[in-house]
Amino acid sequence: MTEYAAYSRGAEGAFARRGTGGHAAPPPSPNLALHPVMDLETGTVVAVSAPAPAGRVTDLESDVDRAILAANATTQRETLLPLHVALRAATLTDDRGIDRLHQTFMSMGRRPSGVIISVSGLFAGMPPQEAVARLGRLRATGYLIAIERAADLPARFLAEVAPSVLALDPELARRASADPRRAALVDALVSLGRRTGGHVLAPGVVHDEQLVKLRGLGVRLAQGPLLAAPDWRPGMPVTVRLGPRETDRLGPRVTEFMLPAAVMADTVTADEVFSAFNAEPTTTSVVLVDPAQRPRYTVDRTRFLLKLAGAYGHALHSHKPAARLADQPRPVPRTVPAIAALRAAGDDTSRVYDDLVVVDEVGRCLGIVRVGDLIRSLSALERRTAS
Numbered sequence: 481m482t483e484y485a486a487y488s489r490g491a492e493g494a495f496a497r498r499g500t501g502g503h504a505a506p507p508p509s510p511n512l513a514l515h516p517v518m519d520l521e522t523g524t525v526v527a528v529s530a531p532a533p534a535g536r537v538t539d540l541e542s543d544v545d546r547a548i549l550a551a552n553a554t555t556q557r558e559t560l561l562p563l564h565v566a567l568r569a570a571t572l573t574d575d576r577g578i579d580r581l582h583q584t585f586m587s588m589g590r591r592p593s594g595v596i597i598s599v600s601g602l603f604a605g606m607p608p609q610e611a612v613a614r615l616g617r618l619r620a621t622g623y624l625i626a627i628e629r630a631a632d633l634p635a636r637f638l639a640e641v642a643p644s645v646l647a648l649d650p651e652l653a654r655r656a657s658a659d660p661r662r663a664a665l666v667d668a669l670v671s672l673g674r675r676t677g678g679h680v681l682a683p684g685v686v687h688d689e690q691l692v693k694l695r696g697l698g699v700r701l702a703q704g705p706l707l708a709a710p711d712w713r714p715g716m717p718v719t720v721r722l723g724p725r726e727t728d729r730l731g732p733r734v735t736e737f738m739l740p741a742a743v744m745a746d747t748v749t750a751d752e753v754f755s756a757f758n759a760e761p762t763t764t765s766v767v768l769v770d771p772a773q774r775p776r777y778t779v780d781r782t783r784f785l786l787k788l789a790g791a792y793g794h795a796l797h798s799h800k801p802a803a804r805l806a807d808q809p810r811p812v813p814r815t816v817p818a819i820a821a822l823r824a825a826g827d828d829t830s831r832v833y834d835d836l837v838v839v840d841e842v843g844r845c846l847g848i849v850r851v852g853d854l855i856r857s858l859s860a861l862e863r864r865t866a867s
């Protein structure tokens with residue numbers, strides 16, 4: 481396997497392969513389709529998906545170019561929503577191409593924790609252990625991993641990879657709403673994801689009944705024609721009618737409520753954070769991280785905008801580090817129960833409703849949890865338990 485340089489330059493150097501030459505990124509495509517990924521718990525957009533176009537891609541470089549086009553399209557629209565891009569498993573063996581993709585993301589200001597790499601075609605000529613190793617390398621650098629057609633893969637492999645997103649194929653997502661056998665398969669993936677820190681994504685949702693059934697099975701993420709018009713772009717509103725769940729689980733972990741974080745470097749200016757909040761009205765906070773993806777500060781939307789709106793606020797702060805207007809992060813380990821995270825939120829009475837930052841075992845930012853989501857879900861659970 482290719483030897484990678486150590487983390488001497490932090491996350492930016494994680495894919496700095498020794499001896500790799502430069503490669504110009506392709507020009508952006510204004511016609512590239514973008515679709516929202518919806519969180520069915522909160523009804524908000526949590527990522528922007530650039531789906532793979534129809535047709536067979538045989539060139540590994542073309543696969544990487546397609547992902548770069550998606551990044552270009554979202555960068556032009558100045559969205560901080562995480563980017564969901566598709567790669568074939570075979571492309572993971574192209575070390576030079578993966579390095580080029582990583583460097584392009586970084587040059588655009590796309591940190592690894594703000595990119596979901598969705599991998600398809602696993603086991604097609606690649607030994608399982610090699611796939612685990614290559615996916616693990618991406619995740620170690622900070623990328624979120626999604627597995628396409630997760631139901632077609634061995635459960636042991638999925639448990640070892642522990643992806644952030646387990647994507648159903650559109651046919652399974654469609655038939656699970658009416659076929660008990662396929663519903664059981666979706667339920668099994670939801671259970672696996674709950675224990676490994678991942679969420680199930682249902683693509684191609686077209687009917688309200690389908691959406692309600694999938695949500696009742698525990699599916700957390702969805703995308704499809706029902707959720708947004710074909711001309712949707714980041715920042716456009718999305719309205720989804722969410723009914724009550726059919727079933728609820730006791731003792732959920734905090735990761736069950738985790739959302740992708742809006743992440744920026746801890747050196748950005750207040751004006752850059754201001755632009756990020758303006759671009760995404762649903763963003764409640766920005767996490768400022770160091771080069772190793774560890775949270776250094778959190779910027780609460782309401783307090784930040786109030787400070788800038790004050791007398792001479794913009795003139796005083798806009799060109800200075802955003803960290804001056806930020807707070808210390810409130811990290812919670814990804815393994816803690818949601819009720820424990822809620823209690824931790826109450827420790828600081830002045831910041832009860834600030835977003836919590838979910839971190840992994842080495843302190844890297846995995847996402848955020850909105851305290852309001854915890855309160856609503858746990859209160860509903862308590863009422864049902866009492867009745």
